Amino acid sequence: MTPLKIVLLYTSGHIGSAITLNRLVHSKEYQIIGIIKTPLVSLSFKGKKSIVTQMKKMGWKFGWALIWQKAWHFAMRLLSGLIPFKRHLLWPSIKIASALNIPLISLKSINDPESTTFIKDLGPDLLISAYLNQIIKEPLLSSPKIGILNVHPGWLPAYRGVMAYFWVLKNGEDEAGVTIHWIDKGIDTGDILMQKKFKIHDGMTQFDVLVKSAIVGVHLLRSIGKKIINKEKLPHIKPIEAHSDYYSFPCEAAFNHYFKKHSFFNIRSILKLFMKQKL
Numbered sequence: 001m002t003p004l005k006i007v008l009l010y011t012s013g014h015i016g017s018a019i020t021l022n023r024l025v026h027s028k029e030y031q032i033i034g035i036i037k038t039p040l041v042s043l044s045f046k047g048k049k050s051i052v053t054q055m056k057k058m059g060w061k062f063g064w065a066l067i068w069q070k071a072w073h074f075a076m077r078l079l080s081g082l083i084p085f086k087r088h089l090l091w092p093s094i095k096i097a098s099a100l101n102i103p104l105i106s107l108k109s110i111n112d113p114e115s116t117t118f119i120k121d122l123g124p125d126l127l128i129s130a131y132l133n134q135i136i137k138e139p140l141l142s143s144p145k146i147g148i149l150n151v152h153p154g155w156l157p158a159y160r161g162v163m164a165y166f167w168v169l170k171n172g173e174d175e176a177g178v179t180i181h182w183i184d185k186g187i188d189t190g191d192i193l194m195q196k197k198f199k200i201h202d203g204m205t206q207f208d209v210l211v212k213s214a215i216v217g218v219h220l221l222r223s224i225g226k227k228i229i230n231k232e233k234l235p236h237i238k239p240i241e242a243h244s245d246y247y248s249f250p251c252e253a254a255f256n257h258y259f260k261k262h263s264f265f266n267i268r269s270i271l272k273l274f275m276k277q278k279l
Contacts (some may be wrong), residue, residue: 148191
């Protein structure tokens with residue numbers, strides 16, 4: 001089986017992106033020939049101003065919870081690296097790229113002209129968006145041979161938008177979902193290829209739902225990859241209408257409502273993710 005050549009669109013510091021990269025790089029269906037990495041937040045002066053604006057919008061309680069979570073991610077990564085003979089479960093993109101000689105570029109905007117040039121030079125079959133936090137536009141949109149697949153950590157069309165793993169808990173859902181769809185000019189409106197739901201258990205945090213969504217998402221991506229390689233007809237679900245429900249970044253009131261019933265993360269879950277031998 002000849003694997004599909006892909007360029008992975010990766011968000012720096014995002015656990016969903018990290019899990020997707022680390023699992024796809026060992027898959028039989030895909031060969032990662034390039035990585036384009038974009039930041040969660042721009043490091044420019046404008047970016048710093050946007051951080052303060054965003055912190056005011058979301059509330060300082062959530063902001064500090066997010067910072068504390070990132071600190072634990074960093075600590076667990078360091079700890080796992082110090083354990084002798086421990087197989088690293090979540091290597092950062094830079095380390096994977098260096099170890100496997102995969103070209104990697106870091107850009108503030110995924111639509112930077114350098115991105116399109118990078119992809120045209122590599123000539124991938126597909127792009128895969130792994131929890132990318134930016135909207136893809138032309139000419140990047142039409143640059144790969146087959147198209148761009150998106151791993152959306154929510155059930156479409158009910159959970160279009162951002163942080164579906166937060167909103168399903170805030171809304172009191174019993175199940176969460178993952179959707180793989182083609183990216184088009186809209187936001188989460190491309191044709192759906194596969195979807196799967198999973199149970200939300202008592203005590204799950206948005207971190208737990210996010211991790212589960214990434215693991216399920218990779219399984220779906222591999223199933224789609226096999227079908228493309230074997231020239232099988234791809235499943236097709238009716239495209240999503242652009243005026244369907246859309247969840248934007250939660251405001252302070254939404255976060256405060258969430259924190260009344262749920263934790264944002266727990267240390268046990270992070271420890272488990274970074275220390276166990278297999279996802």
